[in-house]
Amino acid sequence: MAEATPTQHEPHPVVKEKKIIELPEHIVEIVSDSGEGAQKAGQTFGAISAKMGNGIWTVEIIPAEIQPPPRTITGASGIRIRLGSFYITNVGDDADLIVAFNEQVLLGRVDTGNLKPGAIILLENMWRTHKDPAIREAYTKTYDRLVSEGYKVIEVPMEEECLKYTISPRRGKNMFVLGMLCNLYERDLELARKEVYELWIKKGEKVADLNLKLFNAGYAWAEEHLDFKFRIPSAGITEPQVVMNGNVALALGIIASGMEVCAMYPITPATSASHYLSEIFEHVGGIVHQAEDEIAAIGFAVGASYAGKCAVTITSGPGMSLKTEIIGLASMIEVPLVVINVQRGGPSTGLPTKVEQGDLLAALFSTHGDAPKVVMACSTIEDCFYSVITARKIAETFRLPVIVLSDANLATGQQPFPRPRFSRDWVAPPIDQSPVPPGTKPYDWDPKTGLSRRIIPGQPNGMYSLTGLAHDREGKVAYEPWINQEGARSRSMKLAAFQKTLKPPKVFGDPEGDLLIVGWGSTKGAIEEAVTRVREKGYRVSALNIKFLQPMASGIKEILQRFKKVLCIEINYSDDPGEELIDENNRRYSNLAWLLRARFLIDVDSWSRVYGRPYKPGEIEQVILEKLKEIK
């Protein structure tokens, strides 16, 4: 860890020598009161780093309230940037360095355990001399505490320095901070200045110029006063990338898939996808329809899809619960439909802004009766984009609802991924509108696959009345018992036919060993990173991420069988076997563990927590090391 020499007695000595610390990765946080631009500084820093070929992951730190009072612990607003010399797939462990605009928002991060012991803190020092004695006291108290706890606290005269260039430093500090960070991390100066310029030029030459000055000031201040620099070598990424969050990726996936109707009702953390989509969907003839509630939204989507325009409805937990009846309808009447659930903490209103993977079993089973549907999960931000395209194809080919599970972690994280190359195959081919031969049946189920030709309203000779009641091949209400059986069977066979197209997922690590960690969705990056670490220590551990959860690909059982022990790690609730009341008769497993146990008759174990945050690779590593002790 770097030596940070400045003290409060001799505030800013000019340094003569720099220590250059080379590391494979660093986690940086910038926190401020909301409105002080920490996020903008962090995003720009992330973009510069990505352009320099580093792997990055950024995630916003969002206060619970819309306008939290300034200088409060819960008001911390900001951003975390993880940069490394390898491809980064998750938020990482604890922060190595944090820039804080005041000591209270800093405490918001320290007290929730987000900083490494001994982490570097770059702290705005204007509060030390503030006219309000209470503020002065709070500042010095916190400063002293953090120093005594071993953090390397460096006081930075941000306000004072910025005042040299602007009368409202509150708005300019973020560029000063960016300059400081660019110096600390040896960012390409020319590239960084260009980014700053482009960020501000929309507001005019004057504004751009001022921000460049502030940036330069920050850069110079760090050069003069900090005696260390970090060198995080490039990951060697050279191909064009796009950087966005998972919700934007979902929205772009909707456009790329050729779907034209998105019906929704606002709900965190899904809504931002609809915000973004609303801005651009009309340019491709699409419509975002905000319905009166989630039931109306999915009804609208089913109607549009029935009429020939494959549609999507996007929601989160509580909205998903409301949609279940019509998901069952779509399954029964075989109308294609894409349902996206950006999961949050549940049940009920739960943790609206926080991550959880608690809706897997609900996605599979919450509809009454047997309602076959496909359930798939997005594991990365890039995957959010492509999953929607795939989902639409499956929905239309197999005439059934496809549920796509994303989550709050993907929705708010940003990660660069290779710029997608447009392909005609993404977009739905035109559907057949010609007259159907007289006598064509709307559910002429193929005896083997259950598939049948879809007829849409407007097609001459095709008139029929679909119904959510049990129905025969002509769509007529079925009164004979065997017809209900035949319909149920046909709908199930479609799922089997689709299952035959799936390839087994790839094992991360060796195909056999002592322990297999199985996950699904957004935990992929953190799990694989943890597995990499323990493998480097010599343990025989591998990982598996299952994308298609219903149906599951063939070959998974064989993969599980090649390990002495299988452990599911997911972000949902499960009972710990160590609980006094818990035994094999009542233990409730994590969602995926239930599924794997039921399907494969393998004694799959589970470990899960509902902290409302993504797992850190470090904590997964600890869980793995503990679990390994049980394997002899």
Place this chain on the structure above:
Amino acid sequence: MFGLDLERLLDVEEEYRRLEDYQGGMPRWCSGCGDNAILTAVQRLLRDEGIPPEKAVFVSGIGCSSRFPHYMNAYGFHGVHGRALPIAQGIKIRRPDLHVFVNMGDGDCFSIGSAHWIHAIHYNMNMVAMVHDNRIYGLTKKQVSPTSPKGLKTNTTPYGSYIEGLNPLTVTLGVTNVSFVAQAVEWIPDLLYEVIRQAFHHHGFSFVRILQRCPTYLPDIFDPFINDPNNILILTHENGLQLDDSLARIYKNQIEHDPSDIHRAREIASDESKAVVGILYRNENVDVYDEIRRPRRVTTLEMRKAVLEREFDKFAVNPVGGDNHNENDE
């Protein structure tokens, strides 16, 4: 190019002119059920208007009345209880070529579907919504409905229902963007037909409440109106109903009502001592959601690609030293 191409839809010659061309399955309603008369009126309308059966879609919920689509020869969507309106809206949003009709029961529309009812009026999309109001739950065997009169004995209110029935006409007339509100009774078929015909020709969302007899569960609820024609109040106007002599002789209780007068419409609707028949309100100068939101042009594959590339550009991070040309496969 993608999905459905409206340009390529076939123009079908007007060849359908027989009632049988619009008849679907044999109705299975109880004998004497008022739904039969509504079915006949609608079949007549389609025939008279020469609507190709494939261009009509009947959407319903769940209930006796919601079996309606099965008895039409047209496209039908017999969905889930209470949600017919959002489904119909989804159908209409990108298919201006389809004539969308919605048939709901009173429980379907005014109870479980009440949110959608209010918002369908507010959205004002081109379609005809008919509520078969028998003031009872038929399919589930006689439970109280929002429009059941106070004191009605049903299976869930064996001592009589507790609260005054809801007046769907005043509710509808109170919603912003209301565009067409009418009421008919199924036992006067010519006026029923005429009310639905005017609803069909209305530009916007047409709401028609139809008082419908359920001889099985509420055999005499409408007797006061049926036995004494003076308890029927006919609204006449040059822009509304005009009675021929034979009807005018039976239904003497008529008032002239200008359907553009919403205040008078609300007053008339508030008095439930008489069964009103006629057009209460009509205003075609209300924004129509499906028209406002119609795409301006057809999106080609090239346009879709251009939009995506422009968006990718916004999010682009091109590493220095890399090959930043983004070639695409087409």
